[in-house]
Amino acid sequence: MQFCPKCGALMLPKQIEDRPILVCNTCGHATKTAKLEEYKIVKPAKQKEMIAVIEKGAKPALPTARTKCPKCGHGEAYWWLRQTRAADEATTRFYRCAKCGHTWREYT
């Protein structure tokens, strides 16, 4: 239900050339049924697709080796290599105990 903006009387819907309009019964003021047109045009906004985030596991992506932890004696440790910039220096292999997290290094 809509009221005339000019005189405040009730607007009556009329169909003119396949376009519904509202015409004031008292003063003849006509207005397009903008609201109805908006409902036809406006489509529900598509939600932006969420970018799938690949969650990595909490466990470190490091290989494990069977070695004895010097701290707790556990037999498995993660290991990784770190090459020093100096060519004459040996590659350092690091171990991290899978149980207690103790980290030590070993020259290969």
Ligand SMILES: [Zn+2]
């Ligand atoms: Zn009116």
Ligand SMILES: [Zn+2]
């Ligand atoms: Zn340990």
